[in-house]
Amino acid sequence: MFHGSLNYEQQKKRAKELLKASKNQNQTAREKVQVKLKRFHPRFAKKAINSNAITLADCQLCIAREAGFPSWLQLKAHCDQLKIKQNQINSGHIPELDDVSTLHIRCGSDIKHGLKIAGFKGEFHEFSDPFCQGPIPKGNSRELLKIRADFISDAYGIPSKEIIANQKIAYEKLDKLWDYERVVLWFEHDSYDQLILAFLLNHLSSLVSRPKLEIICVNSVPGVPDFVGLGQLAPEMLIWLWENQRSSITDEQLMMGERIWGALKQETSLDLEKIIETRTPELPLMTNALKRHLKELPSHKNGLGLTQELTLRILADKGPLKGKELFAILMREYEPLPYLGDLMYWYELSQLKKSKIALLHTETTQIPQPWPERLIGITEIGLDLLSGKLNYQDFMPSTKWVGGIKITPNSTKKA
Known part of the structure; x- marks a missing residue:
């Protein structure tokens, strides 16, 4: 809608x-x-x-x-x-907005149909590697693709062949931008979008010859008080963004993207913290997204990342919920900067469920239910963890990555 x-x-x-x-x-x-x-x-x-x-x-x-x-x-x-x-x-008499030499890049397909209805003629390209979850290795592009494909397949249950095929389409297009006279990036303010934006700006900065580069990047839209993403917007609003929010990408923005992408690959958060401290005026929406990204690191209180902490908090506050209700409440009421898709959230839930101690309990049914339909509650041990009496790193099921930062289970504790 x-x-x-x-x-x-x-x-x-x-x-x-x-x-x-x-x-x-x-x-x-x-x-x-x-x-x-x-x-x-x-x-x-x-x-x-x-x-x-x-x-x-x-x-x-x-x-x-x-x-x-x-x-x-x-x-x-x-x-x-x-x-x-x-x-x-409605009449089909739309003033020319772009032409076939334009490439529109978006980190999802949510505006593809809207752009077509609105009369945009340029090609649409989806680049949606979710860098906000999983490892971002240093290495070369081949290593990046291999490690990202392995993570996405394992985390989201998507066959490796499908991931590799999608990667081939998504990444190879970025090496053929000279086929276009203009490239336009369409992004919003959350960490999912902004980390992909940092990757793209880093890539664009490395090109010897570039087409005309433009960007539309917003965190609010007039008339949409509950704005969370571009996919909400009517076709005429996409035209409004094109006419009122589009700007040329500057050398300073490319340099900042390069710096941020380099910091995301580091084994510690120090470089990202320096960027956050000095802020990112070249990319005004990036600072808050990076802050939110680092909140997935283990908290000093209980070793939980923020998504895990909020999940347990919701269950403690509201009692057992179906997975789809839990996700909706997280996005609507608790998450300070919503960025997760449903597959991404089911992965976070699965990690809590796989903990070496029982943090969650789920309803047992004769026919196994998918995550959205399962009734999920918090255990007494989960409540103790939430209150800070326990540390999640003592019981986490496997290694977790926040960009280049590796978080391993504590080896001195036994379940």
């Missing part, structure tokens, strides 16, 4: 409903409106609100700012532009 295509009439209706609610006799209803006004309207931010003084214009400004616009007029202008683009798409 596409999102982000604001309808002006709908926004007008929302503003009127907000005004009506502000006059409601029900105090709880009025208080909800006042909370929203204090958050989004500068006039009400630091003073008590008299419901009788609230106007339709106040509510319109609140609705506009909630949607990411500084004023109601700018919201209206945005809606008008989107309406024009919708009509152009």
